[in-house]
Amino acid sequence: MEVSFKHNGVEIEDTFAEGFGMWGSRLIITAVTxxxxxxxxTSLTGYATSVIACDCEAAIEREIPPEESPDGRPGIAVMIxxxxxxxxSASILNRLGQCVLTCPSTAVxxxxxxxxxxxxxxxxxxxxxxxxxxxxxxxxxxxxHQRKRFWRIPVMEGxxxxxxxxxxxxxxxxxxxxxxxxxxxxxxxxxxxxIEAIHEVPxxxxxxxxxxxxxxxxxxxxxxFLRASTNTPxxxxxxxxxxxxxxxxxxxxxxxxxINGLDEESVMKAxxxxxxxxxxxxxxxxxxxxxxxxxxxxxxxxxxxxxxxx
Amino acid sequence: MRKLxxxxxxxxxxxIEAEVISPDIIGGKTLPEVKxxxxxxxxxxxxxxxxxxxxxxxxxxxxxxxxxxxxDASHVKYIGKGMTTGRIVVQGDAGMHTxxxxxxxxxxVTGNIADWTGAEMKGGLLRVLxxxxxxLGAAYRGSSDGMTGGCIxxxxxxGSEVASFMRRGMIVVLGxxxxxxxxxxxxxxxxxxxxxxxxxxxxxxxxxxxxxxxGGIDELLPTYRYDTTFTPTFxxxxxxxxxxxxxxDVATSYIDKPMRRYRGDLAVGGNAExxxxxxx
Numbered sequence: 001m002e003v004s005f006k007h008n009g010v011e012i013e014d015t016f017a018e019g020f021g022m023w024g025s026r027l028i029i030t031a032v033t034x035x036x037x038x039x040x041x042t043s044l045t046g047y048a049t050s051v052i053a054c055d056c057e058a059a060i061e062r063e064i065p066p067e068e069s070p071d072g073r074p075g076i077a078v079m080i081x082x083x084x085x086x087x088x089s090a091s092i093l094n095r096l097g098q099c100v101l102t103c104p105s106t107a108v109x110x111x112x113x114x115x116x117x118x119x120x121x122x123x124x125x126x127x128x129x130x131x132x133x134x135x136x137x138x139x140x141x142x143x144x145h146q147r148k149r150f151w152r153i154p155v156m157e158g159x160x161x162x163x164x165x166x167x168x169x170x171x172x173x174x175x176x177x178x179x180x181x182x183x184x185x186x187x188x189x190x191x192x193x194x195i196e197a198i199h200e201v202p203x204x205x206x207x208x209x210x211x212x213x214x215x216x217x218x219x220x221x222x223x224x225f226l227r228a229s230t231n232t233p234x235x236x237x238x239x240x241x242x243x244x245x246x247x248x249x250x251x252x253x254x255x256x257x258x259i260n261g262l263d264e265e266s267v268m269k270a271x272x273x274x275x276x277x278x279x280x281x282x283x284x285x286x287x288x289x290x291x292x293x294x295x296x297x298x299x300x301x302x303x304x305x306x307x308x309x310x
Numbered sequence: 311m312r313k314l315x316x317x318x319x320x321x322x323x324x325x326i327e328a329e330v331i332s333p334d335i336i337g338g339k340t341l342p343e344v345k346x347x348x349x350x351x352x353x354x355x356x357x358x359x360x361x362x363x364x365x366x367x368x369x370x371x372x373x374x375x376x377x378x379x380x381x382d383a384s385h386v387k388y389i390g391k392g393m394t395t396g397r398i399v400v401q402g403d404a405g406m407h408t409x410x411x412x413x414x415x416x417x418x419v420t421g422n423i424a425d426w427t428g429a430e431m432k433g434g435l436l437r438v439l440x441x442x443x444x445x446l447g448a449a450y451r452g453s454s455d456g457m458t459g460g461c462i463x464x465x466x467x468x469g470s471e472v473a474s475f476m477r478r479g480m481i482v483v484l485g486x487x488x489x490x491x492x493x494x495x496x497x498x499x500x501x502x503x504x505x506x507x508x509x510x511x512x513x514x515x516x517x518x519x520x521x522x523x524x525g526g527i528d529e530l531l532p533t534y535r536y537d538t539t540f541t542p543t544f545x546x547x548x549x550x551x552x553x554x555x556x557x558x559d560v561a562t563s564y565i566d567k568p569m570r571r572y573r574g575d576l577a578v579g580g581n582a583e584x585x586x587x588x589x590x
Contacts, residue, residue, distance in 0.1 A: 070547065071543060071546045071550070072546055072550055072565070073543075105543075137517070138518055139497070139498075139499075139518060140548070141551075142433075142458075142460070142480075143413070143414070143431075143432055143433030143434065143459025143461075143478070143479055144433060144434060144435050144461040144480070145461070150544065150547075152542070158540050158543075159540070159543060159544070161543045161544050161547075
């Protein structure tokens, strides 16, 4: 470790997380109960941890109480990120079609208003064809209130309701930090505290399982057929077998927190509150972040600056 | 908002055609100019001040103009015709064609209102606290486009041919409707909390248009076919909008109430919907 500073008594490497641009979108799924909204969201965001091998990155942002949801039913906000507008659109369409349209009682609403979005994706407008000609266009607010368009698609259970357009914007992926601890238990506990704090920040998600990635990866591999392999410099088990190990003395476990957000400011804030929460747990000895010396993405999110923002 | 008050000088059996009572026309003028505005009385042209006491303040722009017609204006036609912004309040009854072809702003009538109110309306909000006559929000004869936007709310009951040839927008009636509600409708939403008159939705083509009947319906045309009884999620959005944006609290009592769905008018190959709330 090079230059470092202390926060809550824990060494923080003065480095940055290297983020890159993606297109992001927010959907609001409602259902007859919170249970069914959550089931739909969990299914929708499955197998969407990293674009290394998934079609998109997706996760649950937060549950939405009935009094805040568009139709007065329990809801849940999910965010989906794709490498391009087209890929994002395709992922949303496929995932909605297979995981939400099929889920009992659900309805889908746009969670990114047009004034905040860089583009409006024709999601409902495309999925309507599933109605096989019996879909019904629903109009609201023409000429007197906020104009909205929906599609009502007949399904075996009753009707599936979806907003015609879903907002998307240029977003930031790859915000991260590594929690390093003396034991696996302490590292996991600290990382859980970080995730809990991050979920209080609007506009960000943590797409890995439970928000945590235990097998951070590096680009390339000894094996030519692999695009990515285990992040050897940060594997404590081989720290003395590797010349360029970055594991400080006393560290025996590392977990990575990966954050995607609708803008750099939100990701920075999430990094800050996450690091702050993690460093309050005994047994955490170091925090650092992963970057590729500026070769991967245009966003350089400093740990020091992120902590300054909380 | 600047408030201009027009007090009718009395009732006339011959109607006055006063489309000049509009924020678009009055806003930006001086008081003498407003007094001199032309109105049609029979086959003669008169000035506005011959029929109204004119007082109050005039805004520089129409969107800041508030017009109050203080008294019975049931003999005054075309109030707010084609208006795009501002506000008109009629404290009493209003005559035919009030708010016809209006595009924006709001009109509130505290009494009753005559035929052709909101005819061919394109936008804005029109509220009637009493009853309305026939052809509310309808298309003028010979036209195939009725309402194409905006919202009309009537607290009382309305006459026949409500929303004929309706294409977009919303009509809410808290009382009963007369015959031929939504005749020829091709889009738009009609909510009736009283009883819907006979032959509703005749010749309706659909295009997402529906008539929601919360207080029952006199009879259904045989050219409407029963599909199902369900609790549509989309209806929650409308009912919440009625309560939240228009203050129609009774709407929330129908959330999640089962509705019978009928589709027609099959006589014209239509797919409009008549949704009838199940009795409690």
